Amino acid sequence: MKNLLLAVDRASTWLGQAFAWLIVLLTALISWEVFSRYVLNNPHDWALDAQIMFYGTLFMLAGAYTLAKNGHVRGDVLYGFFEVRTQATVDLVLYILFFLPGIVALTWAGWTFANESMAIRESTFSATPLPLYPFKFMIPLAGAMLLLQGIVEIVRCIQCLRDGQWPSREQDVEEVDVEKLKEMVHVKDEDIAALDKIVVKAEAKS
16 A cells, blocks of 8 residues: 555656646746847747746646645644644545545546537637647646545545554655754854854954
C-alpha cells in the first residue's frame, strides 16, 4: 500500500514539475510581447489569449502536486495544536463532505465541456483565433489527478487513525532550514552575533 501511495505522489509530482515549465514559456511570451508592442510597435492580438491559457493550465495542473506535498492553505491556528489522530479525523471528514463531491463535479463537468468544445472546434474570439478545446481538456485532466491524489490522502488519514502517526509522502524541494544550513557551513550563533556587531559599527561610522 505504501508503494502505491508514493507512486501516486510521484505521478502528481511529475505532472506538476512538467507543467511548471510553462512559467518559462509564459515569461518569454510576455517579455516578447512587451518588446514587440512598445519597441517594434507590432502588438499581437492573440498574445493575451495565449497567456491566459498558459497560466490557467499551470494553475490547474499544480493542484494535485500541491496536495501531494500537503501545501494547500489550511487554518493552522487551531489545527496545529490538535493531536495527530484528531487532525486525521478533521481531514477525513472534510475530504468526504467537501473535497470528493467538488472534485467529482469538476471532473465530470470538465469532461463534458471539453468534448463539447472539441465538437465545435471552439476557438478564441481574437482577430487571430487560437484553438480553445485543447486547453479545456486540461480541466478534466486536472480534476482526475486531484481526485486520485485526494483518494491517496483519504487513505493516509485512515492509516493515521490506525497507527497514530502520519504515513510518509514523496518529498520535493522544501523551504530552507536555517539551522541545518548553519550546520552545513559550520556557522555558530556567536559568529553571526559578532558579524552583526561589525556591521553595526561600520554603519555607525558611515
